[in-house]
Amino acid sequence: MEDDKPEPDRVDSFTAGSDICQQLMDRYSKSAAPQHRHLLATAAAMRSLLAAESLPLTPSSYFAAAIAAVDDAASSSQPLDPTAVNALLAFLAIVLPLAPPRGIDAAKASQAVEVLARLLEREREKEKEKEKEGLAVATVRAGVKCLGVLVGFCDLEDWDSMKLGFEKLMKFSVDRRPKGIGYRWMAIAEMLLAYIAVRRCSQECLEKVFKLINCSAVIKEASKLVMSMIKTYMPLAVELSSLGASDGSKEDMLLEPKNVEVLHMLNMLKLIVPFLSMKTRSKVLSEVDKIMKSQFSALTRHILKTIEICYETSSVDAIAPMTEKIVASLSSYVSLGDENPSDTVISATTLLKHSLHILRAGESNSYNKNLPLVFDSVAVLSRSSLIHVIPADLGLLTFEASVASHAATILKELISHHVDQRNLLIDDNQPFEVEGQENARASAVKSACAILENSLMTSDGKPNEYILAVISALFLKLGGISYYYMKNSLLKLADLMTLGSEAKSKTYHTQLENCIGSAVIAMGPEKILSDVPITLDAGGFTCTNIWLVPILKSYVVGASLGYYMERIMPLAKSFQKASRKAKRTTNGQNLQDHAHALWGLLPAFCRYPTDLYQNIGSLVEVLVKFLKEDPSMHENVSISLQVLVNQNKGALNQKTDAGESNSFEVKESVIEFTNRPTYSKKIATKNIKALASYSTALLQALADLFIDSAPMKRSFLKDAIGCLASISDSSVTKQILVSFLERFQFIDDSGEFGTENEKALTDKEEGNPSTLKRDGERCAMMELASSLVRGAKEDLLDLIYNFIKYSFQVTDGIGDWQTYHTLSRILQEHAWFCSSRFVELIDLLLGFKPPTDITTLRSRLACFHPLMVHLLKIDSEAENAKAFLIVNEIIVTLKDAKEEEARKAAYDVLLEISSSLRDPSSFSSESSDAPYQKLITMIMGYLSGASPRIKSGAVSVLSALIYRDASICVSMPDLIPSLLPLLQGKSLEAALGFFKVLASCLQTRDLQNLLSSVIKGILPWSAVSRNHFRSKACKFLSHGHFLGRVWVEWAGVTVILEIMIRKCGFSAVESVTPDRYRSFVKSVVENRHNKTNSKDAADGDTKTKQDENSTSRHGKRKHTELETAPEKTGLVENKRREKKHFGNRTDTKESYTSTGTSKGRKNFGARKFRKEKLAKGEPESSRKLNKKNLDKGPRGGQKRKMNMSKKDGAVRKPASASALGKRRKLGKT
Secondary structure (H helix, E strand, C coil), X not given: CXXXXXXXXXXXXXXXXXCHHHHHHHHHCCCXXXXXXXXXXXXXXXXXXXHXXXXXXXXXXXXXXXXXXXXXXXXXXXXXXXXXXXXXXXXXXXXXXXXXXXXXXXXXXXXXXHHHHHHHHHHHHHHHHCCCCCCCHHHHHHHHHHHHHHXXXXXXXXXXXXXXXXXXXXXXXXXXXXXXXXXXXXXXXXXXXXXXHHHHHHHHHHHHHHHHCCCHHXXXXXXXXXHHHHHHHHHHHHHHHHHCHHHCCHHHHHHXXXXXXXXXXXXXXXXXXXXXXXXXXXXXXXXXXXXXXXXXXXXXXXXXXXXXXXXXXXXXXXXXXHHHHHHHHHHHHHHCHHHCCHHHXXXXXXXXXXXHHHHHHCXXXXXXXXXXXXXXXXXXXXXXXXXXXXXXXXCCECCHHHHHHHHHHHHHHHHHHHCCHHHHECXXXXXXXXXXXXXXXXXXXXXXXXXXXXXXXXXXXXXXXXXXXXXXXXXXXXXXXXXXXXXXXXXXXXXXXXXXXXXXXXXXXXXXXXXXXXXXXXXXXXXXXXXXXXXXXXXCCEEEXXXXXXXXXXXXXXXXXXXXXXXXXXXXXXXXXXXXXXXXXXXXHHHHHHHHHHHCCHHHHCCCCCCCCCCHHHHHXXXXXXXXXCHHHHHHHHHHHHHHHHHHHHHHHCCCCHHHHHCCCCCHHHHCCCCCCCXXXXXHHHHHHHHHHCHHHHHHHHHHHHHHCCHHHCHHHHHHHHHHHHHCCXXXXXXXXXXXXXXXXXXXXXXCECCCHHHHHHCCCCXXXXXXXXXXXXXXXXXXXXXXXXXXXXXXXXXXXXXXXHHXXXXXXXXXXXXXXXXXXXXXXXXXXXXXXXXXXXHHHHCCCCCCCHHHHXXXXXXXXXXXXXXXXXXXXXXXXXXXXXXXXXXXHHHXXXXXXXXXXXXXXXXXXXXXXXXXXXXXXXXXXXXXXXXXXXXXXXXXXXXXHHHHHHHHHHHHHHHHCCCHHHHCCCHHHHHHHHHHCCCHHHHHHHHHHHHXXXXXXXXXXXXXXXXXXXXXXXXXXXXXXXXXXXXXXXXXXXXXXHHHHHHHHHHHXXXXXXXXXXXXXXXXXXXXXXXXXXXXXXXXXXXXXXXXXXXXXXXXXHHHHHHHHHHHHHHHHXXXXXXXXXXXXXXXXXXXXXXXXXXXXXXXXXXXXXXXXXXXXXXXXXXXXXXXXXXXXXXXXXXXXXXXXXXXXXXXXXXXCHHHHCCCCCCCHHHHHXXXXXXXX
């Protein structure tokens, strides 16, 4: 069937700059297809005619010759030759698009349109008279395409010039005529597809013509012609839409010719509606509204799409008058719900939403009338899917649930855009209807609320999640006046919570709570509790509506603290009093729990309270009383104070404070319908002043409680103390701290520390009760001091710093993480303290040995962070020396620490230092990179002259920094050359790990610049390691030792090469590879190719599973190794490979170039070695011992140790070429 496709489809590949006839010859001269031969003959004939007339071989000339031939054929009284006409029109369809703009005269184009129209119409009439069969589809399509192009060359400002062509394109857009000669032998489906192509071509040409028209008069006339066609088909359309889906199958209806043309007309209309005049678009809406019925028909989807296009492309003024009728039709259709197809219902609801937008923008009086109508019809969808819910154990919804979800989304959008409480109020509190002045907008909202209220009255008494979500949105949008409009909805929701809530599913219960929570946010707890009160029957020891307490705890915001103290606290006391009367019963305990729950509402009422500074005195009395008398309220009081302080500070600073995590956080779904609660700067200033004026009493109560509490209960108290200290007078805070220091005798009467140092040092015996008590007191005081750092002034900081030095002297700087933590907080919160005393601070820290426990080590390293940043900003040799000492300690920790967490802590602090140095906000634009590069230079200093262990640590640090910021290599060109010599020393493994990270992270362009030096540096180890591996393999198996270094070197080089080949290409790598290593590089490429082929040949399911597991492991390993322990990048991965390969032994080349083997191959290698050992006469016990050791591996996570003498196991530097040649000879023999 490929040969039957018309040639005009391939016009895009022809060019106008060369002879079209020659182009056709070049393309089809070797084709044996008949249509190609006829096309070439026609083209040759046209060229001969032009040559005889000495005319240029241009598209315009070819057009003139071809249209003359078509004219002769159309005017002839003889029957047409279908083959000749097909070739002529196909040639013309190729030539016409190649003609340049204005390349064909408008008058000639009009005449050509008449010729084509006469030809096509002549055949059409013969078909109707059944005198003979018409032209083939390919011929008709070519003719239609020619018409479309020719109309574009007509005078587009003269309707008469283009009218004929326009009419013909419209007729072919809805053509349903019988099929011609070419379809006698085709299947019915193929015939339908062929004429679909003709109609599509006509419609596309019609759309292109409309796009070319800019004259309003022509647009007006074209619109009239389109409207005339629509009215012609409208009676058929009305009849078809009235049949509905139940009057016959869709296939039967589509076979009716009259119905088919209606569908084609609507298809055409969808394309050209955007180009019609505004007046005509309004008429189109009027006509399609006549055929829009409440039941689905074969026309429904076309109608909905046409309405959508009209809405998108028309002005509001043009279509607003018709929109009200469209709303009525769409609402009628939507109201049937699942009786109509789901996709059409979804489209109709979306159009309803757009209709309301149009009515509102047009300021139409019908907007308020139609708002309840739309709400009602769409709300039906939200609740209609209730009966389709599949049992909860399946957790699925039927297809109709998608309609309900879409309807809920539409309703929430309508609420968001069309409900505004500002338009419903007379003043800030009173809605229109309360004063008897209800307007049309208020009436519409009231009706919408009533509709949603009715949605709660479902058949099974259980509204679904979609209705609850819409009601929640309406609560939030109406805000406080929802109390007047949605009071009945609130009561119904309360009934649903009260009646049989225990039998409902947990998911439904949560959805119901969220809906009531939205009412709490909107109305406030006062109005909620007035309609749904929490009451206690003291006689029967029962209560009602207690379920409301958890909802209040989660959703109260912007309430009154006075209400809490005047109403909630007395209610809680009544519950507590009743519990004492029934203390020996179960009800007694329940009542006590209810009392605590009511008191526990304190943090909720502290979320943006409206009367904080007015009631601060009473509130402080309540809080202090709670702290002194009620242990169960300690955490609630602490959280409440943090919320109050942080919210007001955030309002003043226009950002959320770090400690605001415990405050009220509005959900994203809530933000859409209501404003995020906040304070103005004026109110926040008053609140902060009020809190600061009473902070002394609160701080004293909290500090007393903090000191007397167990360590595990101090966390929330410490946070509360820190918040209050940040807004309190520093002198007051200092007095409180001094009083505790004097109480525990840490300072004498003169305020000096250290009077008991000698006694403490000599009396420090393990297990001594007095010593343990003293340490506990000191740690508690240090923790209290750390909480006071944020708001401390210089005098308080001096006191805390002296206490820190005293604590260091007592503990010798070891094992006291609180002391280090307090110092780190001072340095982080007060940069001036760090800059003014950095010499003393560094001497103090470096005067003590690094701690061994992880927590203390992290706190100590945290102290180094701000000090290093400050030191690197200063250009001084003395300061540089101190910075080197800090870097030295960090690097030593990296290499000497026995625990992984300690090494990770060292990496973390280095990365934090580098991040701070790269922060452009901390430096001027001229010197922003200098401190960062200074840090890198310091680390590079350890690459020469240091021990191999320290060199390895420095390389690991550079690997981590490269992983974070690979641009270091570009900004510091000396970095890579300084690392290349390490490939010749004992730090080889770390160096290979660095270059692996470098190859992985660097951009291809930058990597290519370093390709030559890196390749030449790593390749010498490929041959050395391979020969070492051969010579040491048997010794490894016989002694059970792990020759990891030998394998790591070779495998590391292989991995680096694979990465570079993948990123830079094999040609680039090969071009910089020395001749003696090219065979090795090629073997790496071949091995990668072989592995790829073997994976492709594996089973599909197994391959997918292995790839997913490998990807997961690789991603996890890369993140862990590169980010936290980069020294492992070249070691850990290859050790895994080593474990995987140690059982393979073969003399073939592939065994040394392979980087991965299958499990079966590994077992085969192990069996082979066991046979060799048996042949040597080794005892069975030795074999079993070796097998056991190999299979078991290291115990308790220990590493395998290398037990090699220098003679046998040392890996030497790359030898000269002659030495390498000797090794190759030995390897071959």
